[in-house]
Amino acid sequence: MYQTIGFIGCGNMGTALAVCAKKSLANSEAKLLFANRHIEKAEALAARLGGVAMTNEVLAARCDLLFLGVKPQFLKEMLDDIAPVLAKRTDRFVLCSMVTGVTTERLQTLAGGEYPVIRIMPNTASAVGAGVIQICTSGTTETELAEFKTLMAPAGLLDELPERLIDAASAVSGCGPAFLCLALEGMADGGVALGLPRDKALRYAAQTLLGTGKLAIETGLHPGVLKDQVTSPGGTTIQGVRALENNCVRAAFMEAVIAAYERTEALKKNT
Ligand SMILES: NC(=O)c1ccc[n+]([C@@H]2O[C@H](COP(=O)([O-])OP(=O)(O)OC[C@H]3O[C@@H](n4cnc5c(N)ncnc54)[C@H](OP(=O)(O)O)[C@@H]3O)[C@@H](O)[C@H]2O)c1
Numbered sequence: 001m002y003q004t005i006g007f008i009g010c011g012n013m014g015t016a017l018a019v020c021a022k023k024s025l026a027n028s029e030a031k032l033l034f035a036n037r038h039i040e041k042a043e044a045l046a047a048r049l050g051g052v053a054m055t056n057e058v059l060a061a062r063c064d065l066l067f068l069g070v071k072p073q074f075l076k077e078m079l080d081d082i083a084p085v086l087a088k089r090t091d092r093f094v095l096c097s098m099v100t101g102v103t104t105e106r107l108q109t110l111a112g113g114e115y116p117v118i119r120i121m122p123n124t125a126s127a128v129g130a131g132v133i134q135i136c137t138s139g140t141t142e143t144e145l146a147e148f149k150t151l152m153a154p155a156g157l158l159d160e161l162p163e164r165l166i167d168a169a170s171a172v173s174g175c176g177p178a179f180l181c182l183a184l185e186g187m188a189d190g191g192v193a194l195g196l197p198r199d200k201a202l203r204y205a206a207q208t209l210l211g212t213g214k215l216a217i218e219t220g221l222h223p224g225v226l227k228d229q230v231t232s233p234g235g236t237t238i239q240g241v242r243a244l245e246n247n248c249v250r251a252a253f254m255e256a257v258i259a260a261y262e263r264t265e266a267l268k269k270n271t
Contacts, residue, residue, distance in 0.1 A: 004063045009068065016127035020152055034046045065094050068099060092116075104138035108138070116137075125156065184202070184209055
């Protein structure tokens with residue numbers, strides 16, 4: 001199992017994955033190391049999870065698994081700093097990139113060597129064990145991948161995917177929490193408009209979102225079938241469905257996913 005696990009970039013996603021790693025390592029001697037541009041963030045995370053904060057360079061020299069959690073536009077600058085450190089290493093290490101739109105090949109080029117890479121596409125729900133992480137690899141052993149999956153198991157669903165599909169998956173589940181939060185907020189606002197207290201309206205809407213996802217996964221039924229089960233002839237729900245269809249809600253979600261994908265493609269040109 002990985003013994004020294006480092007996180008460069010302690011923002012939203014890096015923190016969520018560090019929380020997962022911490023859960024897996026509850027009875028382990030493995031160490032967690034943290035680095036961040038503003039070191040206070042790394043120090044706060046180290047204090048919260050039990051670990052040590054340090055510079056990118058020191059961390060890059062020590063870890064056998066190194067998570068890269070900076071925004072795509074800062075990746076080159078960060079890798080320029082640590083590439084000389086990685087080049088001097090003679091021991092084996094694995095780079096794990098969560099950076100949207102950066103291929104394993106591009107990452108290896110920027111990092112300065114054909115190092116083993118695990119590329120993942122996580123989402124923020126990983127922090128609460130209900131996330132999705134798509135995985136593809138380059139140059140890793142089966143053991144390294146298996147141990148990585150064990151480490152990240154507390155995140156939720158882990159799924160291997162060919163690299164050519166990772167950006168599409170990113171637009172669905174990486175960006176998805178933001179899209180569904182709009183639905184959540186809108187439904188809660190509707191409840192508030194009808195007189196429900198804000199906290200209750202939000203709780204009811206969130207639990208409904210969670211439950212509907214669980215229902216779809218556990219029954220394996222098509223969403224259209226699940227919808228039909230709730231819409232009795234001449235009833236109330238079908239009138240709500242009519243209102244949503246009048247506002248092209250399904251087309252809007254489809255467009256959102258495709259727009260996110262197109263933005264990934266555009267950003268690739270800058271990384
Ligand atoms: N958020 C998501 O839902 C999500 C989903 C899938 C994939 N991702 C990917 O995850 C990565 C991180 O996203 P995020 O949402 O966590 O962003 P974020 O909250 O902005 O976190 C990025 C962190 O990287 C730090 N950083 C920037 N440059 C650095 C450098 N040279 N050295 C060390 N640390 C540096 C930033 O520090 P400062 O704050 O001090 O500037 C910040 O704490 C991105 O590549 C994104 O594409 C995110």
